[in-house]
Amino acid sequence: MTPEPSLTGMPASGWRQYEIEQRLHELLASDPPLHTGWPDTLWPVLPDKALSASRAAMSQFAHLNGFVKPSGLDVIEAELLAMVRDHLGVPEDGATTLTVGGTESNFLAVKGALFKARENGGVTGQPNMVIPETAHPSFDKASEELGIDVRRIPVGKEFRADPEAMANQIDENTVLLVASTPNYTHGTLDPVEDLAALAQTHDLWFHIDACVGGCLLPALKRVAGESSTTPFDYPGVTSVSADLHKFGFTPTGISTLSVNSSELIRHHSFSIDVASSWPFRPYRRTGFTGSRSGAVLAGAWATLVALGQDGYEQIAQEIVSGADIFAKGLSTIDGFELVAPHESGIIVFTSTDPQCQIERVANVLERNGWPAMLAVSPPRLQFLLSPLPPHYYEQFVEAIRVAANEVRTGVAIDGAELTTYGA
Structure with missing residues (x-):
């Protein structure tokens, strides 16, 4: 039985460390035991080795902010990005951005597609994206924020995206085509190769939402003795999102967006200079968020090197x-x-x-x-x-x-x- 909340506001006096630990242990003990709780509805269970390594790293870097990185955390981020690029097969001239989750990763892909289409003069009316009906709601969320129509297309056999049906919905104002590997709703892989070719034909930004399977699929292919094909091996693929905190088994709060060309990063970056309006100093961020937990960065790095x-x-x-x-x-x-x-x-x-x-x-x-x-x-x-x-x-x-x-x-x-x- 889940304990009832005991705090209705800030305590008048700070708790002793023993009291804090006692309360946390009580709350942790209220979770179901592993033998009944393991089929997690949203996240896979972390292996002991990954959990142990990430906990140790997080405790050492818990006080640091990834927004302004000291030299050590800067190296951690650089090495983490290198490992992700290697694992996902990001091309040499491509790039990877760390995000706080799959929703931000997918949002940045939508933003990039819209901004690139605008830059190329390819949007004369209301922009739209064409996605399978099994695509994650984060695309609808991004569309609401960015003012893009969403065309959800019925899927075909085994709940996979239907390239022909999606092709019929593409017009001159389409800025983005989406696939999932796998879709979260049914767990099957969309036909990436066919959709990549379709995107190439129409010169569209093609995004693969691999938030669930991105970190797992390369290993699944290796153990099955399959070729080491990665999404970026298909010429039409522009970007791929992959959560580290799902089947990467890292602490929660970290995902990635990889693009096939580092030149595309500017479409999901923001900058402002002193002359514009902010009287401090130039500001630049890649991605949407500002501050980021140094503990999560270190925990993710430790997970990947431990495994x-x-x-x-x-x-x-x-x-x-x-x-x-x-x-x-x-x-x-x-x-x-x-x-x-x-x-x-x-x-x-x-x-x-x-x-x-x-x-x-x-x-x-x-x-x-x-x-x-x-x-x-x-x-x-x-x-x-x-x-x-x-x-x-x-x-x-x-x-x-x-x-x-x-x-x-x-x-x-x-x-x-x-x-x-x-x-």
Whole structure:
């Protein structure tokens, strides 16, 4: 049971360190145990090695601000950027910007596309972007701020973007084409190669939202023995967003936007000089935010160096093995099946049995202490997978089996409440 808040305002007297630690331990202990809490609805569980390394680094740099970097933190950021570029295959003349999350990364891509189109004189009317209906809401958020129409296009088989349908919606005022690898809604990869060719034909900024899979896909390909193709190997790809704080397993609060040419950075940068209006000194920022936690930068750097390529490959193998165990186990529950193939860390399933509605299964899972992210179109449950031993996946399958039996026997009669994503 989650403890009730005990503070209704600033305490009159500061707490002793022991009291602070005691309260924090109490709150941490209220979280579900790993064996029931691991199928996180939004974030994968951090491996012990990554968690330990990042905690140590964050404590050492907790007092620093990444806005004005001392020399040591400046080196950390430079090395972190180099590792990200290497991992994502960013071209030599490309560049990467650190952001606080995928929403900022995608926002900067939208801003860059709009500003570049304006600069080239390619927008004579109301600008628009063409995106699959499975694209993340951050694009709608950016469109609202920047005054761009959003054209969400129905997807095709296995919930993948439909290049032909998207092509039919491109006009002279289209500034951006978007794909996801994978889409968050169903976990499948959009046809990047076809969409890159489409973008090239129309001379459009083509952005790949790889916030979920960007850090995982390269390792998945290596463990599967596939070629080391990266998004930037396709000539039409302009930019790629990839969260470090999802399958990069870093502390929360850091993502990336990479562009195929460093020249494009100016489209998501801001500057002001003293003569303009601000009587201090020239100001320049790349990205949207100003201050940034030095602790998060150091924690991300420590995570990547602690894991290395072999660490990410081991994680990828464990996720693939876990997904296989889960899928096989799920197939032994009558009426249950995957909604789409597992391709990059997201697994989505449903029940086809009218006597065992997935909404009610979600209700029982949550009542029994298992988090359940209920989604619509079609009704389904979705989870981000984690690098955990097989018995955790086996326990989760058993929890689903128990929930299904309870629904079928009438123990659970209510459906789960559809909560707001991001609330």
